[in-house]
Amino acid sequence: MNEASHSFGAYVLSYTGSANGMGLGELPIGELARRCREETLRFLRGEPREDAFCFEIFQRAVVKRDDDAWEAIVTQYRGIVLAYVGQHTSAALVREPDDYWVNRAFQRFWSAVGPDRFGSFPDLPALLKYLKLCVHSVLLDEVRSRRAGSVTSLDEVPETARADSDAERSAVGNLSGQQLWDAIAEELQNEAEEKVVHLSFARDLKPAEIFQRHPHLFASVDDVYRIKRNVLERLRRNANIRAFLPA
């Protein structure tokens, strides 16, 4: 496939004029979208571009919560977000329809960047970098979620659960995880036990990997196995800990 490499940040011109005698803030959204599309195509051809039109659309969408502006952003940048998804190393691990990731990335951007934060983004490249971060974080959250074994495919997630915001789900998960860990920590007798349980379950490491990271704490890999077995037997009998786990 013939591909063109692009990195937003080069060839930026600054908009000082007006279109049809109107200032940027007065341009109707349709005209802004047209100019933004045109400038993006110009950029994709490696020509100097003018960012002000696209930036103005972001400003209207984020600061004024203008639905039409938001729709213009999704239309304009959908292809680029799709390219981001295809480029991410985790995309192959969490195969879902491309549209799903595109929608989630835009949804996360929308949730994370409100009017109060827009000032943190001085220009279009900064906004697009943040949009790229959103692609990364929705993919990586999913990788973590699947590694934890909670779901194997998004198709299995009930619609009601999907409606919860990512941040909300993450916060609830962290809260219950912390409470469980606090209960476990009360039962652990030394640093070796703590490392074994933490690295086994909070980091999903094998005994050999745990030994490799902390050779000073264990005599051998078998020692890690032995400690893990003993601690788990103890934790399993603990009603307080079992209360945190699914029935």
Next chain:
Amino acid sequence: MQASGSDEAGFAQFQEELRSSLYRFDCPDAHTLGEYELDVLDADQRLRIATHVVDCEECRVDLRTLRDFLAAPTHIPESIVERARRVVATLLTSPPGLAYGGLRGAAASATRVFEAGDVTVTVGPGSGSGSLIGLVVVGDSSPEALGGRSVRLLPRHGQPIHSTLDDLGNFEFNDLDPDQYAVEIDLPDSIIVIQELRID
């Protein structure tokens, strides 16, 4: 003493439940870690995450993945960038007597009319040898909107030759070598392509 099969299964299930409940419970989520990388967190959050990252190999790996991803140039497939917007114009057989009033100085017999959607491109020889003139009309749009748009003449051999549309939608090329050319006209939503144009 050998553990029973059901006991082993229960033991394995207990481990799975622990892993499911504890996996990365103490790590910042990927988005917060990303905001740390982009330096858009407040000072307290930034310090908290920096402290965590020092001790967390997995978060350091996540950060490396993010840095590589952000630094990599974005590969926009040609299908997205080019194919969607390159529209090949087709040659029309024009009815005789159709006025090419906007086409400066072209002899009607040698003019060609191409169409792509609502875009009409009329081309013909200019007044001197080796010259080409053309007129672009886009639907009901005003010609002023076309002013300054790029027109490229692509010879089979050699470098592209550049011109621009004037505010009536006209373009002109002079001193052309005899050759077969393609024409590309940049419009806001597409590039109109005339694939073959012979200049004698």
